[in-house]
Amino acid sequence: MAFGSGxxxxxxxxxxxxxxxxxxxxxxxxxxxxxxRGSRAAAWNIPxxxxxxxxxxxxxxxxxxxxxxxxxxxxxxxxxx
Amino acid sequence: xxxxxxxxxxxxxxxxxxxxxxxxxxxxxxxKVLVLVDGDSFEPKNQERQHFMNLGNKAAVRAAxxxxxxxxxxxxxxxxxxxxxxxxxxxETTKVVTAGPTKTSKEHLLQEDDWVFLCVDNFKCRxxxxxxxxxxxxxxxxxxxxxxxxxxxxxxxERRDGKDITWDPLSFKDELANPPDRNPGAMSCxxxxxxxxxxxxxxxxxxxxxxxxxxxxxxIFRPDKSEAAQWDELxxxxxxxxxxxxxxxxxxxxxxxxxxxxxxxxxxAVPAS
Numbered sequence: 001m002a003f004g005s006g007x008x009x010x011x012x013x014x015x016x017x018x019x020x021x022x023x024x025x026x027x028x029x030x031x032x033x034x035x036x037r038g039s040r041a042a043a044w045n046i047p048x049x050x051x052x053x054x055x056x057x058x059x060x061x062x063x064x065x066x067x068x069x070x071x072x073x074x075x076x077x078x079x080x081x
Numbered sequence: 082x083x084x085x086x087x088x089x090x091x092x093x094x095x096x097x098x099x100x101x102x103x104x105x106x107x108x109x110x111x112x113k114v115l116v117l118v119d120g121d122s123f124e125p126k127n128q129e130r131q132h133f134m135n136l137g138n139k140a141a142v143r144a145a146x147x148x149x150x151x152x153x154x155x156x157x158x159x160x161x162x163x164x165x166x167x168x169x170x171x172x173e174t175t176k177v178v179t180a181g182p183t184k185t186s187k188e189h190l191l192q193e194d195d196w197v198f199l200c201v202d203n204f205k206c207r208x209x210x211x212x213x214x215x216x217x218x219x220x221x222x223x224x225x226x227x228x229x230x231x232x233x234x235x236x237x238x239e240r241r242d243g244k245d246i247t248w249d250p251l252s253f254k255d256e257l258a259n260p261p262d263r264n265p266g267a268m269s270c271x272x273x274x275x276x277x278x279x280x281x282x283x284x285x286x287x288x289x290x291x292x293x294x295x296x297x298x299x300x301i302f303r304p305d306k307s308e309a310a311q312w313d314e315l316x317x318x319x320x321x322x323x324x325x326x327x328x329x330x331x332x333x334x335x336x337x338x339x340x341x342x343x344x345x346x347x348x349x350a351v352p353a354s
Contacts, residue, residue, distance in 0.1 A: 019316060019325035045321075056253040056329075072327075075316070076256040077207075078226025078234040078289070080281050081089045081200040 012067025018044045018074075026067075033071060034061035040073075050075045083194045083221075083301075086116040088163055088210065090143045092286035093225055094119070094200030095131050098143055100294045101198075106151040108302050113154040117144050118190065120162030120176060120266055121273075130283035162266025163190060163201075165209040177266050181213025189213070196301070197222045198293065202276075204260040205267075211238060211251050218243040223297070224250060225289050230280050231319040233289040236329070237296065247313045248329045285319055292317065
Protein backbone atom coordinates (compact mmCIF):
# COMPACT_ATOMS: atom_id res chain seq x y z
CA MET A 1 0.00 0.00 0.00
CA ALA A 2 1.53 3.28 -1.07
CA PHE A 3 1.08 6.52 0.85
CA GLY A 4 3.27 8.43 -1.49
CA SER A 5 6.04 10.70 -0.39
CA GLY A 6 5.74 12.36 2.96
CA UNK A 7 6.64 11.90 6.61
CA UNK A 8 8.70 8.74 7.20
CA UNK A 9 7.13 6.03 9.43
CA UNK A 10 8.03 6.35 13.12
CA UNK A 11 8.74 3.61 15.67
CA UNK A 12 5.72 1.71 16.99
CA UNK A 13 2.45 0.83 15.38
CA UNK A 14 -1.11 2.12 15.24
CA UNK A 15 -4.41 0.38 14.52
CA UNK A 16 -7.09 1.51 12.11
CA UNK A 17 -10.58 0.01 12.21
CA UNK A 18 -13.84 0.17 10.34
CA UNK A 19 -16.60 -2.27 11.21
CA UNK A 20 -15.19 -5.77 11.36
CA UNK A 21 -12.08 -4.75 9.45
CA UNK A 22 -8.90 -3.62 11.11
CA UNK A 23 -5.22 -3.31 10.43
CA UNK A 24 -2.23 -2.65 12.69
CA UNK A 25 0.80 -1.21 10.99
CA UNK A 26 3.73 1.05 11.70
CA UNK A 27 3.04 2.76 8.39
CA UNK A 28 -0.01 4.48 9.93
CA UNK A 29 2.13 6.33 12.46
CA UNK A 30 2.88 9.86 11.34
CA UNK A 31 0.13 9.82 8.72
CA UNK A 32 -2.97 11.98 8.93
CA UNK A 33 -6.43 10.55 9.33
CA UNK A 34 -7.24 11.85 5.86
CA UNK A 35 -4.36 9.93 4.33
CA UNK A 36 -5.32 6.70 6.07
CA ARG A 37 -8.97 7.16 5.23
CA GLY A 38 -8.08 7.62 1.59
CA SER A 39 -5.91 4.52 1.55
CA ARG A 40 -8.61 2.29 3.01
CA ALA A 41 -11.85 3.86 1.80
CA ALA A 42 -12.31 1.76 -1.33
CA ALA A 43 -11.18 -1.59 0.06
CA TRP A 44 -13.14 -1.26 3.30
CA ASN A 45 -16.09 0.64 1.78
CA ILE A 46 -15.81 3.43 4.35
CA PRO A 47 -18.66 5.93 3.85
CA UNK A 48 -17.58 9.46 3.07
CA UNK A 49 -19.49 10.76 6.11
CA UNK A 50 -17.90 8.30 8.54
CA UNK A 51 -16.27 10.04 11.50
CA UNK A 52 -12.86 9.18 12.88
CA UNK A 53 -12.62 8.38 16.59
CA UNK A 54 -9.72 7.90 18.96
CA UNK A 55 -11.49 6.20 21.87
CA UNK A 56 -14.67 8.17 22.34
CA UNK A 57 -13.11 11.39 21.07
CA UNK A 58 -13.68 12.58 17.53
CA UNK A 59 -10.51 13.45 15.61
CA UNK A 60 -10.36 15.52 12.46
CA UNK A 61 -8.88 14.57 9.16
CA UNK A 62 -5.78 16.58 9.97
CA UNK A 63 -5.02 14.57 13.13
CA UNK A 64 -1.60 12.96 12.94
CA UNK A 65 -1.70 9.37 14.12
CA UNK A 66 0.65 8.44 16.95
CA UNK A 67 2.16 5.12 17.91
CA UNK A 68 -0.29 3.16 20.06
CA UNK A 69 -3.35 4.96 18.66
CA UNK A 70 -6.46 3.08 17.61
CA UNK A 71 -8.35 5.11 15.04
CA UNK A 72 -11.86 3.88 14.34
CA UNK A 73 -13.98 5.07 11.45
CA UNK A 74 -17.65 4.88 12.31
CA UNK A 75 -20.72 5.94 10.41
CA UNK A 76 -23.64 7.53 12.18
CA UNK A 77 -26.39 5.43 13.73
CA UNK A 78 -29.42 4.42 11.74
CA UNK A 79 -31.94 7.24 11.74
CA UNK A 80 -35.24 5.63 10.85
CA UNK A 81 -37.27 3.22 12.92
CA UNK B 82 -38.90 -6.39 37.90
CA UNK B 83 -38.57 -4.11 34.89
CA UNK B 84 -41.14 -2.73 32.49
CA UNK B 85 -40.40 -2.94 28.79
CA UNK B 86 -41.08 0.33 27.01
CA UNK B 87 -41.04 0.61 23.23
CA UNK B 88 -41.01 4.20 22.01
CA UNK B 89 -42.03 4.23 18.35
CA UNK B 90 -44.11 1.24 17.22
CA UNK B 91 -44.00 1.69 13.45
CA UNK B 92 -41.65 -0.48 11.40
CA UNK B 93 -38.90 -1.78 13.68
CA UNK B 94 -40.94 -1.10 16.81
CA UNK B 95 -43.84 -3.10 15.43
CA UNK B 96 -41.76 -6.21 14.80
CA UNK B 97 -40.03 -5.79 18.14
CA UNK B 98 -43.44 -5.60 19.81
CA UNK B 99 -44.38 -9.01 18.44
CA UNK B 100 -41.14 -10.67 19.49
CA UNK B 101 -40.93 -9.00 22.87
CA UNK B 102 -44.58 -9.66 23.77
CA UNK B 103 -44.19 -13.34 22.95
CA UNK B 104 -40.95 -13.58 24.94
CA UNK B 105 -42.34 -11.77 27.97
CA UNK B 106 -45.51 -13.87 27.90
CA UNK B 107 -43.60 -17.13 28.10
CA UNK B 108 -40.87 -16.01 30.49
CA UNK B 109 -40.59 -16.01 34.28
CA UNK B 110 -40.71 -12.21 34.35
CA UNK B 111 -43.24 -10.96 36.88
CA UNK B 112 -45.11 -8.71 36.50
CA LYS B 113 -45.32 -8.81 32.71
CA VAL B 114 -45.65 -5.24 31.46
CA LEU B 115 -45.06 -3.93 27.95
CA VAL B 116 -45.67 -0.23 27.29
CA LEU B 117 -46.10 0.94 23.69
CA VAL B 118 -45.55 4.65 23.12
CA ASP B 119 -46.32 6.53 19.91
CA GLY B 120 -48.09 9.78 19.06
CA ASP B 121 -48.33 8.94 15.36
CA SER B 122 -51.13 7.19 13.47
CA PHE B 123 -51.15 4.43 10.88
CA GLU B 124 -51.77 5.43 7.28
CA PRO B 125 -52.52 3.14 4.33
CA LYS B 126 -49.07 3.80 2.87
CA ASN B 127 -47.49 2.21 5.97
CA GLN B 128 -48.76 -1.24 4.97
CA GLU B 129 -45.76 -1.81 2.73
CA ARG B 130 -43.61 -2.63 5.75
CA GLN B 131 -45.80 -2.38 8.86
CA HIS B 132 -48.49 -4.88 9.78
CA PHE B 133 -51.79 -3.58 11.14
CA MET B 134 -55.45 -4.27 10.58
CA ASN B 135 -56.91 -0.91 11.54
CA LEU B 136 -56.03 2.73 11.09
CA GLY B 137 -55.61 5.02 14.07
CA ASN B 138 -52.99 5.79 16.70
CA LYS B 139 -50.15 3.30 16.37
CA ALA B 140 -49.77 2.55 20.08
CA ALA B 141 -53.51 2.04 20.55
CA VAL B 142 -53.95 -0.08 17.43
CA ARG B 143 -50.84 -2.15 18.11
CA ALA B 144 -51.81 -2.82 21.75
CA ALA B 145 -55.36 -3.79 20.83
CA UNK B 146 -54.22 -6.19 18.10
CA UNK B 147 -51.42 -7.85 20.12
CA UNK B 148 -53.05 -8.10 23.57
CA UNK B 149 -55.42 -10.98 22.72
CA UNK B 150 -52.46 -13.14 21.71
CA UNK B 151 -50.65 -12.63 25.03
CA UNK B 152 -53.19 -12.57 27.87
CA UNK B 153 -50.65 -12.84 30.70
CA UNK B 154 -48.82 -9.70 29.59
CA UNK B 155 -50.24 -6.26 30.31
CA UNK B 156 -49.78 -4.30 27.10
CA UNK B 157 -50.36 -0.61 27.76
CA UNK B 158 -50.68 1.95 24.97
CA UNK B 159 -49.44 5.51 25.49
CA UNK B 160 -50.60 7.66 22.59
CA UNK B 161 -48.32 10.61 23.27
CA UNK B 162 -45.21 12.00 21.57
CA UNK B 163 -42.07 11.91 23.73
CA UNK B 164 -40.50 15.38 23.95
CA UNK B 165 -37.94 17.22 26.06
CA UNK B 166 -40.26 20.01 27.21
CA UNK B 167 -44.01 20.33 27.62
CA UNK B 168 -45.27 23.10 25.31
CA UNK B 169 -47.08 26.10 26.71
CA UNK B 170 -49.98 25.59 24.27
CA UNK B 171 -52.60 23.95 26.49
CA UNK B 172 -54.19 22.12 23.57
CA GLU B 173 -50.93 20.27 22.96
CA THR B 174 -50.06 19.32 26.53
CA THR B 175 -52.16 16.16 26.54
CA LYS B 176 -50.50 14.92 23.36
CA VAL B 177 -46.92 14.87 24.68
CA VAL B 178 -44.94 13.52 27.60
CA THR B 179 -41.35 13.97 28.73
CA ALA B 180 -39.17 10.91 29.13
CA GLY B 181 -37.82 11.99 32.49
CA PRO B 182 -38.54 14.52 35.22
CA THR B 183 -38.38 18.21 34.38
CA LYS B 184 -39.02 21.33 36.42
CA THR B 185 -42.27 22.05 34.57
CA SER B 186 -43.89 18.64 33.94
CA LYS B 187 -46.11 16.94 36.49
CA GLU B 188 -45.51 13.45 35.17
CA HIS B 189 -42.99 11.69 32.98
CA LEU B 190 -42.83 8.46 31.00
CA LEU B 191 -39.91 6.43 32.31
CA GLN B 192 -39.43 4.66 35.65
CA GLU B 193 -36.42 3.22 37.42
CA ASP B 194 -35.36 -0.18 36.07
CA ASP B 195 -37.16 0.30 32.72
CA TRP B 196 -35.82 -1.38 29.60
CA VAL B 197 -36.40 1.19 26.87
CA PHE B 198 -36.35 0.56 23.14
CA LEU B 199 -35.99 3.72 21.07
CA CYS B 200 -37.46 2.87 17.68
CA VAL B 201 -38.21 6.41 16.55
CA ASP B 202 -37.55 8.11 13.21
CA ASN B 203 -35.30 10.96 14.30
CA PHE B 204 -32.16 11.74 16.26
CA LYS B 205 -33.65 14.59 18.30
CA CYS B 206 -36.11 12.33 20.13
CA ARG B 207 -33.33 9.82 20.76
CA UNK B 208 -31.20 12.60 22.20
CA UNK B 209 -34.09 13.82 24.40
CA UNK B 210 -34.63 10.36 25.90
CA UNK B 211 -30.93 9.70 26.46
CA UNK B 212 -30.58 13.08 28.18
CA UNK B 213 -33.50 12.21 30.44
CA UNK B 214 -31.80 8.94 31.40
CA UNK B 215 -29.29 10.89 33.46
CA UNK B 216 -31.98 11.31 36.11
CA UNK B 217 -32.36 7.58 36.72
CA UNK B 218 -30.03 5.30 38.65
CA UNK B 219 -30.87 2.11 36.77
CA UNK B 220 -31.99 2.16 33.16
CA UNK B 221 -31.27 0.32 29.94
CA UNK B 222 -31.87 2.11 26.65
CA UNK B 223 -31.52 0.48 23.27
CA UNK B 224 -31.15 2.94 20.41
CA UNK B 225 -32.06 1.19 17.17
CA UNK B 226 -32.43 2.45 13.65
CA UNK B 227 -31.92 1.82 9.97
CA UNK B 228 -31.44 3.80 6.78
CA UNK B 229 -30.11 3.58 3.25
CA UNK B 230 -32.27 0.56 2.55
CA UNK B 231 -30.13 -2.18 4.07
CA UNK B 232 -28.13 -0.55 6.90
CA UNK B 233 -29.11 -0.89 10.55
CA UNK B 234 -27.63 -0.31 13.99
CA UNK B 235 -28.16 -1.04 17.68
CA UNK B 236 -26.61 0.80 20.63
CA UNK B 237 -27.05 -0.31 24.24
CA UNK B 238 -26.76 2.46 26.83
CA GLU B 239 -26.77 1.07 30.36
CA ARG B 240 -26.91 2.93 33.63
CA ARG B 241 -26.55 1.00 36.89
CA ASP B 242 -26.47 2.34 40.44
CA GLY B 243 -26.21 5.89 39.11
CA LYS B 244 -23.19 5.21 36.91
CA ASP B 245 -22.75 4.86 33.17
CA ILE B 246 -21.78 1.27 32.44
CA THR B 247 -21.61 1.86 28.70
CA TRP B 248 -20.66 5.18 27.20
CA ASP B 249 -23.33 7.84 27.22
CA PRO B 250 -24.00 8.12 23.47
CA LEU B 251 -24.51 11.87 23.86
CA SER B 252 -20.84 12.09 24.72
CA PHE B 253 -19.52 10.77 21.43
CA LYS B 254 -22.30 10.44 18.88
CA ASP B 255 -22.47 13.79 17.11
CA GLU B 256 -25.84 12.93 15.55
CA LEU B 257 -27.22 12.89 19.12
CA ALA B 258 -25.16 15.73 20.58
CA ASN B 259 -26.13 17.94 17.61
CA PRO B 260 -29.26 16.38 16.05
CA PRO B 261 -29.70 17.34 12.40
CA ASP B 262 -33.48 16.99 12.68
CA ARG B 263 -36.39 18.00 14.90
CA ASN B 264 -38.55 15.93 17.23
CA PRO B 265 -41.90 15.36 15.48
CA GLY B 266 -43.55 15.68 18.87
CA ALA B 267 -42.55 19.33 18.88
CA MET B 268 -43.95 19.98 15.40
CA SER B 269 -47.36 20.99 14.13
CA CYS B 270 -49.48 18.49 12.21
CA UNK B 271 -48.61 20.24 8.96
CA UNK B 272 -44.90 20.03 9.69
CA UNK B 273 -45.15 16.33 10.52
CA UNK B 274 -47.04 15.63 7.31
CA UNK B 275 -44.23 17.20 5.33
CA UNK B 276 -41.55 14.88 6.72
CA UNK B 277 -40.18 12.56 4.05
CA UNK B 278 -39.96 8.93 5.16
CA UNK B 279 -37.05 7.97 2.96
CA UNK B 280 -36.50 4.46 1.63
CA UNK B 281 -36.98 1.70 4.18
CA UNK B 282 -37.37 -2.01 3.65
CA UNK B 283 -39.42 -4.34 5.81
CA UNK B 284 -36.49 -6.79 5.90
CA UNK B 285 -34.16 -4.23 7.45
CA UNK B 286 -36.79 -3.30 10.05
CA UNK B 287 -37.09 -7.00 10.91
CA UNK B 288 -33.32 -7.43 11.08
CA UNK B 289 -32.89 -4.52 13.49
CA UNK B 290 -35.63 -5.95 15.70
CA UNK B 291 -33.96 -9.38 15.61
CA UNK B 292 -30.56 -8.02 16.60
CA UNK B 293 -31.85 -6.01 19.55
CA UNK B 294 -34.22 -8.78 20.56
CA UNK B 295 -31.40 -11.29 20.62
CA UNK B 296 -29.29 -8.95 22.75
CA UNK B 297 -32.09 -8.47 25.28
CA UNK B 298 -32.70 -12.21 25.27
CA UNK B 299 -29.10 -12.79 26.36
CA UNK B 300 -29.15 -9.97 28.89
CA ILE B 301 -32.36 -10.72 30.74
CA PHE B 302 -34.43 -13.68 29.54
CA ARG B 303 -31.62 -16.21 29.03
CA PRO B 304 -28.57 -14.57 30.67
CA ASP B 305 -25.31 -15.20 28.88
CA LYS B 306 -22.24 -14.07 30.78
CA SER B 307 -19.63 -15.22 28.28
CA GLU B 308 -17.26 -12.41 27.32
CA ALA B 309 -17.26 -13.53 23.72
CA ALA B 310 -20.92 -12.66 23.47
CA GLN B 311 -20.61 -9.17 24.95
CA TRP B 312 -21.18 -6.18 22.70
CA ASP B 313 -22.64 -2.73 23.19
CA GLU B 314 -22.94 -1.50 19.63
CA LEU B 315 -23.70 -3.29 16.39
CA UNK B 316 -23.88 -2.13 12.79
CA UNK B 317 -24.95 -4.32 9.90
CA UNK B 318 -25.55 -4.10 6.21
CA UNK B 319 -27.87 -6.66 4.64
CA UNK B 320 -26.62 -5.70 1.18
CA UNK B 321 -23.22 -7.33 1.64
CA UNK B 322 -24.09 -9.49 4.65
CA UNK B 323 -21.66 -7.70 6.99
CA UNK B 324 -22.09 -7.10 10.70
CA UNK B 325 -19.65 -5.67 13.22
CA UNK B 326 -19.84 -5.24 16.96
CA UNK B 327 -18.03 -2.96 19.39
CA UNK B 328 -17.61 -2.68 23.15
CA UNK B 329 -18.36 0.86 24.33
CA UNK B 330 -17.31 0.97 27.96
CA UNK B 331 -14.27 2.15 29.89
CA UNK B 332 -11.68 -0.35 31.00
CA UNK B 333 -11.43 1.44 34.34
CA UNK B 334 -14.88 1.55 36.04
CA UNK B 335 -14.04 4.80 37.84
CA UNK B 336 -13.71 6.73 34.58
CA UNK B 337 -16.75 8.57 33.31
CA UNK B 338 -18.81 8.23 36.47
CA UNK B 339 -21.75 10.55 36.85
CA UNK B 340 -23.75 11.27 39.93
CA UNK B 341 -27.38 12.26 40.27
CA UNK B 342 -28.36 15.59 41.63
CA UNK B 343 -31.69 17.36 41.62
CA UNK B 344 -33.68 17.47 38.42
CA UNK B 345 -32.01 19.69 35.88
CA UNK B 346 -28.45 19.23 37.03
CA UNK B 347 -26.09 16.34 36.44
CA UNK B 348 -22.55 16.54 37.73
CA UNK B 349 -19.66 14.51 36.45
CA ALA B 350 -17.90 12.98 39.45
CA VAL B 351 -14.76 11.97 37.63
CA PRO B 352 -13.99 13.67 34.32
CA ALA B 353 -13.65 11.09 31.59
CA SER B 354 -10.19 10.96 30.08
